[in-house]
Amino acid sequence: MKTSPAAVSSETESPPATSKRQAILDAAADVFAEEGFAAASIDAIAARAGVSRQTVYNQLGDKDNLFKVVVAEITEKSSADFFRVLDTFPVAPIDLETELTEFSALLLRKAVCDPNGRWLRKLVETEGGRFPELFETWKEYGPGKKYPAIAARLAQLALAGHLDIEDPALAARQYVALLATDLRINQQIGRQTPEEEVDRMAREATKTFLRAFAKR
Amino acid sequence: MKTSPAAVSSETESPPATSKRQAILDAAADVFAEEGFAAASIDAIAARAGVSRQTVYNQLGDKDNLFKVVVAEITEKSSADFFRVLDTFPVAPIDLETELTEFSALLLRKAVCDPNGRWLRKLVETEGGRFPELFETWKEYGPGKKYPAIAARLAQLALAGHLDIEDPALAARQYVALLATDLRINQQIGRQTPEEEVDRMAREATKTFLRAFAKR
Amino acid sequence: MKTSPAAVSSETESPPATSKRQAILDAAADVFAEEGFAAASIDAIAARAGVSRQTVYNQLGDKDNLFKVVVAEITEKSSADFFRVLDTFPVAPIDLETELTEFSALLLRKAVCDPNGRWLRKLVETEGGRFPELFETWKEYGPGKKYPAIAARLAQLALAGHLDIEDPALAARQYVALLATDLRINQQIGRQTPEEEVDRMAREATKTFLRAFAKR
Amino acid sequence: MKTSPAAVSSETESPPATSKRQAILDAAADVFAEEGFAAASIDAIAARAGVSRQTVYNQLGDKDNLFKVVVAEITEKSSADFFRVLDTFPVAPIDLETELTEFSALLLRKAVCDPNGRWLRKLVETEGGRFPELFETWKEYGPGKKYPAIAARLAQLALAGHLDIEDPALAARQYVALLATDLRINQQIGRQTPEEEVDRMAREATKTFLRAFAKR
DNA sequence: TATGAATGAGTCTTCATTCAT
DNA sequence: TATGAATGAAGACTCATTCAT
Numbered sequence: 044m045k046t047s048p049a050a051v052s053s054e055t056e057s058p059p060a061t062s063k064r065q066a067i068l069d070a071a072a073d074v075f076a077e078e079g080f081a082a083a084s085i086d087a088i089a090a091r092a093g094v095s096r097q098t099v100y101n102q103l104g105d106k107d108n109l110f111k112v113v114v115a116e117i118t119e120k121s122s123a124d125f126f127r128v129l130d131t132f133p134v135a136p137i138d139l140e141t142e143l144t145e146f147s148a149l150l151l152r153k154a155v156c157d158p159n160g161r162w163l164r165k166l167v168e169t170e171g172g173r174f175p176e177l178f179e180t181w182k183e184y185g186p187g188k189k190y191p192a193i194a195a196r197l198a199q200l201a202l203a204g205h206l207d208i209e210d211p212a213l214a215a216r217q218y219v220a221l222l223a224t225d226l227r228i229n230q231q232i233g234r235q236t237p238e239e240e241v242d243r244m245a246r247e248a249t250k251t252f253l254r255a256f257a258k259r
Numbered sequence: 260m261k262t263s264p265a266a267v268s269s270e271t272e273s274p275p276a277t278s279k280r281q282a283i284l285d286a287a288a289d290v291f292a293e294e295g296f297a298a299a300s301i302d303a304i305a306a307r308a309g310v311s312r313q314t315v316y317n318q319l320g321d322k323d324n325l326f327k328v329v330v331a332e333i334t335e336k337s338s339a340d341f342f343r344v345l346d347t348f349p350v351a352p353i354d355l356e357t358e359l360t361e362f363s364a365l366l367l368r369k370a371v372c373d374p375n376g377r378w379l380r381k382l383v384e385t386e387g388g389r390f391p392e393l394f395e396t397w398k399e400y401g402p403g404k405k406y407p408a409i410a411a412r413l414a415q416l417a418l419a420g421h422l423d424i425e426d427p428a429l430a431a432r433q434y435v436a437l438l439a440t441d442l443r444i445n446q447q448i449g450r451q452t453p454e455e456e457v458d459r460m461a462r463e464a465t466k467t468f469l470r471a472f473a474k475r
Numbered sequence: 476m477k478t479s480p481a482a483v484s485s486e487t488e489s490p491p492a493t494s495k496r497q498a499i500l501d502a503a504a505d506v507f508a509e510e511g512f513a514a515a516s517i518d519a520i521a522a523r524a525g526v527s528r529q530t531v532y533n534q535l536g537d538k539d540n541l542f543k544v545v546v547a548e549i550t551e552k553s554s555a556d557f558f559r560v561l562d563t564f565p566v567a568p569i570d571l572e573t574e575l576t577e578f579s580a581l582l583l584r585k586a587v588c589d590p591n592g593r594w595l596r597k598l599v600e601t602e603g604g605r606f607p608e609l610f611e612t613w614k615e616y617g618p619g620k621k622y623p624a625i626a627a628r629l630a631q632l633a634l635a636g637h638l639d640i641e642d643p644a645l646a647a648r649q650y651v652a653l654l655a656t657d658l659r660i661n662q663q664i665g666r667q668t669p670e671e672e673v674d675r676m677a678r679e680a681t682k683t684f685l686r687a688f689a690k691r
Numbered sequence: 692m693k694t695s696p697a698a699v700s701s702e703t704e705s706p707p708a709t710s711k712r713q714a715i716l717d718a719a720a721d722v723f724a725e726e727g728f729a730a731a732s733i734d735a736i737a738a739r740a741g742v743s744r745q746t747v748y749n750q751l752g753d754k755d756n757l758f759k760v761v762v763a764e765i766t767e768k769s770s771a772d773f774f775r776v777l778d779t780f781p782v783a784p785i786d787l788e789t790e791l792t793e794f795s796a797l798l799l800r801k802a803v804c805d806p807n808g809r810w811l812r813k814l815v816e817t818e819g820g821r822f823p824e825l826f827e828t829w830k831e832y833g834p835g836k837k838y839p840a841i842a843a844r845l846a847q848l849a850l851a852g853h854l855d856i857e858d859p860a861l862a863a864r865q866y867v868a869l870l871a872t873d874l875r876i877n878q879q880i881g882r883q884t885p886e887e888e889v890d891r892m893a894r895e896a897t898k899t900f901l902r903a904f905a906k907r
Numbered sequence: 908t909a910t911g912a913a914t915g916a917g918t919c920t921t922c923a924t925t926c927a928t
Numbered sequence: 929t930a931t932g933a934a935t936g937a938a939g940a941c942t943c944a945t946t947c948a949t
Contacts, residue, residue, distance in 0.1 A: 063908095079385055081298035085944065092383045093910045097946090106944070164447060169295055169385060171449050190444075215469050216440050224436040228406075230379060232398045233387050251433055255471035279933085300918065311934045313921090322919070494931095511817055514729035517923065527930045529925090537921070596879060601727055601817060603881050614880045622876075649899050652872040656864050660838075663812060665819050683865050685725045687903035711912085718929070732939060743913045745942090913947075919940085926934075 064102045066092040071113045077161035080170045114177050121160040122184045128153045132196045139205050148245035190215050207258045221248040280318045287329045292378035296386045330393050337376040338400045344369045344378040348412045355421050364461035406431050423474045437464040496534045498524040503545045508594035512602045520559045531577040553592040554616045560585045571637050580677035622647050639690045694708050712750045718759045724810035728818045762825050769808040770832045776801045780844045796893035830869040838863050855906045869896040
């Protein structure tokens with residue numbers, strides 16, 4: 044019933060095995076996100092994946108392990124997305140505000156808005172206590188790598204004379220905070236963020252950030 | 260630290276009734292916060308409150324209702340805390356940066372750090388789907404009242420010539436975002452925020468905010 | 476809220492004790508009738524009686540005993556009602572059909588329609604297995620005494636030449652069956668029997684009975 | 692005695708599925724009949740059916756639904772039984788009393804004595820309040836169809852000059868009442884009706900009925 | 908591999924009953 | 929005597945997990 048990504052790319056070799064596994068992971072990500080770990084039932088996941096309960100066990104073991112694999116997968120995907128976006132950071136800008144705004148919008152769209160990433164954060168917060176190792180992986184791949192990477196880019200801009208920054212790490216954290224401001228509020232009040240607002244958010248955040256840190 | 264209503268009014272009459280109910284609510288708040296709604300067991304709540312399971316049911320009905328009452332109570336308390344702090348906002352500052360930093364620290368401590376408020380936010384996010392009415396109450400009393408209230412104070416400062424703000428509502432959102440920056444990151448990586456860091460956070464957030472919005 | 480029979484007769488001496496006990500019994504009769512034994516809760520009975528749960532236990536012991544007392548009381552009352560009506564049986568009738576119809580109507584009204592008696596029958600049927608002794612009492616005071624009593628009256632009428640009956644016991648059973656016909660059907664389809672229909676039922680039953688057994 | 696649908700169609704394929712469901716329904720009918728709705732436990736039903744509790748839930752959902760299905764099934768079966776017997780009604784009798792007695796005995800045996808039907812009536816009475824829709828179905832298929840059907844047969848006999856009946860509907864009700872007389876009394880006093888007595892009951896009821904309604 | 912069934916544990920909820928006040 | 933609380937035992941229902949087919 045579902046458009047399996049595996050079915051598109053490959054032809055005959057082990058499509059069932061792979062695609063089933065992926066279907067389960069996708070379904071599990073959804074259900075965990077919607078229900079939380081405790082309230083998510085294996086049956087619901089199996090049903091949404093269109094496979095039998097037993098297949099879930101065969102492919103991914105018990106609930107704890109399934110959860111771990113799901114989180115690991117999303118962590119990885121989310122991290123890859125982030126670094127792909129980061130490559131577009133305007134290290135040598137002509138028009139800093141315009142270019143940084145564009146980058147910000149891309150970052151918001153691909154790395155912050157991303158449902159996967161959002162649910163991941165929530166899940167890790169909620170279930171962090173139950174899965175400490177997971178927590179560690181996530182911390183390492185999430186905040187542990189992303190903030191320093193941004194800080195490095197900002198430092199580069201400062202060195203190049205575009206910004207006036209004393210503490211790049213702090214500036215990076217504040218930059219992200221400003222970016223995510225309205226996204227977070229929307230999430231808190233249960234409101235979907237419409238695609239069109241993302242550009243405004245990027246513009247406003249960048250503007251304020253540059254008012255604070257642009258070299259005058 | 261807790262203002263017990265019974266302690267105010269009398270000595271001997273009916274302290275158990277009231278205090279039991281309150282003990283249950285406190286215990287429930289803790290357990291819900293730690294475990295989430297689905298994983299929180301009534302038995303655990305009763306045990307932590309030092310009462311019998313039956314007393315929980317007698318006093319507060321079923322799990323759904325218990326949850327609603329807990330959230331309503333925390334919402335109220337948290338809102339009251341916020342507005343008490345808001346009264347100390349430096350509307351006519353002599354030294355804006357110092358006074359706003361002080362206010363920021365107080366706000367962080369009483370209204371943002373506040374465990375009650377934090378868990379409340381998380382719970383409402385996680386269980387919002389299951390309790391839509393709750394969601395509404397929270398939105399109304401939470402973001403719906405707090406951001407406008409801060410925006411109004413910032414607008415006052417702008418009018419008085421201290422700030423250069425075009426959109427007070429946006430500024431308010433960004434101010435809070437900057438304030439909560441490190442708090443949120445700490446929460447995400449499961450790190451307790453030590454008391455001593457709060458002042459630094461307030462200072463850094465205020466500094467950046469003023470770099471962006473102070474009248475030059 | 477309820478018109479307590481005890482309150483009518485006496486003034487001050489031990490009205491609480493007696494009336495409370497009676498209130499409990501009345502309430503219990505209602506609740507048992509409506510809910511059945513298993514589904515009837517002591518709390519519901521106590522609440523309906525307007526007394527505390529403990530008082531129920533003090534006055535009437537545990538649930539089993541309460542049930543027994545209720546049934547015994549209704550058995551007795553119902554039996555008394557029946558025999559009071561039986562005294563009006565037309566042993567020496569002038570116009571047999573008219574007089575027997577009148578008696579039948581009275582019997583229907585006082586002894587068959589009587590809610591107490593009806594619920595009693597149902598309860599005894601339903602819970603008979605759980606309370607064999609009760610069953611015995613009821614059998615003895617109910618069918619065990621009533622049918623023979625009616626049979627005796629019918630035999631008297633036969634002896635006096637009004638009826639042509641070979642087996643008075645059988646005739647008694649059939650007489651009651653004919654009387655209760657529509658009442659039972661109404662009960663089965665959950666329809667209240669309106670007061671006005673009772674006379675028609677008595678007339679029809681008596682007519683058929685006499686068509687079968689009247690001396691020609 | 693039980694017509695198992697599986698037994699008709701095949702030998703090996705999928706007998707478990709169907710037979711398990713049926714086993715549960717049979718067991719549930721028994722337990723509900725013996726204990727009433729409230730006191731019947733799912734575990735008891737599962738145990739008597741020789742299946743696990745979970746299988747009960749898988750096959751038939753919760754207790755309410757299980758009850759509804761059981762009642763619906765018995766209603767249907769009981770109705771079918773009745774109309775099968777009704778086909779043997781002596782519409783053109785040579786010896787009316789003999790033939791009607793035979794029919795009466797058959798009706799008693801198959802349709803009135805039938806444990807299924809009896810328990811059904813009791814259950815519907817007792818739990819009618821909790822399941823109003825059930826009540827309606829039962830009324831429609833039970834009294835709503837059976838009495839008219841009998842009335843029609845009696846009217847036919849009257850037309851053919853065998854009976855002297857003014858109100859066939861009333862006569863039908865009285866006929867059934869006479870038939871069930873002793874059965875009901877036995878049930879009330881908790882006495883099993885021995886097979887041998889059924890003929891006597893049929894004979895006595897028919898005799899009285901004909902004494903009242905036979906054309907002289 | 909998929910399916911139905913089984914198992915055993917666990918949670919929510921209600922109840923009867925008893926104690927202390 | 930009445931009240932609130934406590935206890936212990938069900939019982940409904942769900943779930944994770946495993947077996948057999």
